[in-house]
């Protein structure tokens with residue numbers, strides 16, 4: 262086996278990250294605040310535009326948790342959540358002892374289905390409980406159906422928490438993902454399009470919401486010379502060291518987006534003569550994905566092969582690939598909670614696969630991926 266493992270998505274440094282880390286050491290600001298934190302927030306605000314304010318946090322999960330707190334979610338409240346997603350979208354609902362209500366996907370963007378969402382809202386209201394928030398996700402960088410979801414949310418006056426952890430650099434009708442929700446979450450985990458090694462951010466149009474997020478993220482200390490607390494706080498602020506990595510990464514974000522999109526095009530070429538395999542792509546020009554991960558679906562009836570067969574072939578060639586997110590309503594830990602919709606998400610899960618999509622893959626690695634896939638496709 263080739264000893265050089267090809268990863269699904271690995272960190273890709275731009276070069277200047279160490280410069281910002283060194284300045285943190287030079288100034289002795291090795292703490293969860295400082296010029297890199299402020300600078301990284303400024304860079305993100307400038308990138309996202311639309312007048313947003315950004316609070317840098319220790320993870321995307323922390324951003325979703327604080328986002329729910331700031332939307333007023335409390336114990337016993339119901340929160341509507343896209344079922345097909347990473348568990349970090351839903352776990353913070355549980356941190357608050359609130360109740361998740363999972364919603365199926367629609368087939369165009371694989372994200373939360375507007376019809377199933379409205380059915381769920383109507384049914385929950387008829388059962389006597391109006392949901393407190395909607396968590397919508399841009400899976401693999403693909404924007405969810407912003408207009409349709411917003412129309413439903415506004416009709417029933419339920420706020421949206423936009424999980425944009427995978428979609429930094431994606432746009433819908435020219436506007437950046439991360440600027441659509443009542444609050445939004447970004448992630449800079451090691452496998453995301455840019456990384457701070459671990460980190461996240463909360464995005465809001467409202468400066469006082471940002472200030473509240475920072476207040477809660479720094480143990481909710483009241484203004485007093487001693488430590489006084491009127492609220493329960495968290496230790497969720499981003500370190501000045503991590504933020505230094507983030508500032509270096511912001512210098513290469515546009516490049517990373519272009520390279521991830523090149524990987525998507527690469528796979529479209531690889532699969533172009535195989536109609537039984539579909540490369541997940543934008544439904545129309547309103548949608549622009551950063552293609553954080555390129556995913557495919559295999560029609561097993563037509564091809565006689567499954568996504569799992571391809572995954573096994575790639576494993577043999579030391580190439581990592583991964584099934585799509587297993588829907589939350591099928592997870593043992595969430596099985597007892599309500600679910601609305603059909604089998605779109607579970608069907609996608611059974612036939613989908615994410616392929617290596619890093620911005621740092623070499624031509625040689627791409628050739629290995631192509632050869633491995635071609636061997637699989639030709640193998641009768």
Ligand SMILES: *Cc1c(COP(=O)(O)O)cnc(C)c1O
Nearest residue numbers: 320321322347349350426448450
């Ligand atoms: C990565 C991710 C998160 C969580 O972000 P962390 O920074 O890893 O806590 C949340 N939601 C989705 C959809 C993600 O992919």
